[in-house]
Amino acid sequence: MQKKLSELQVGQKAIIVSLEDEELVLKLLEMGFIPGEDITMEQIAPLGDPVSVNIAGYQVSLRINEAETIMVEI
Template sequence: MQLTLAHLKRGEKAIITDVSSVHIPLKLLEMGCLPGNDVMLVQLAPFADPMYLNINGSYVAIRKETAMHILIEKIE
């Protein structure tokens, strides 16, 4: 199974490997959600949705349904 952002746990870091540009709004790409950039899960709201992330130095919150379309590779 491919790992997506939605699998990330609190405090974990990862590298974005691919984003499906059809499902991801341009605005999120412009905030740095692009392949090769690093991402960290800062906080989860109740029911693990939305997710509060640090993407490439920018702090944003997105919904789980969006996070599922962002592929990642975890880093230690």
């Protein structure tokens, strides 16, 4: 089942499927958001923005609008 990264709950794991925003693709790829990588939602700020994920052993924080452009498979 595919979802946006922003829709995952804390502790939920997924695999990155695609990056949907052409303007952010290069930035996200440089940060390690490569299709096929495992990703885990680690924290969601009290107001929902930002979110923190674990990817390739690194903690990365994203704005919610960036997380909405990353499609994952659960």
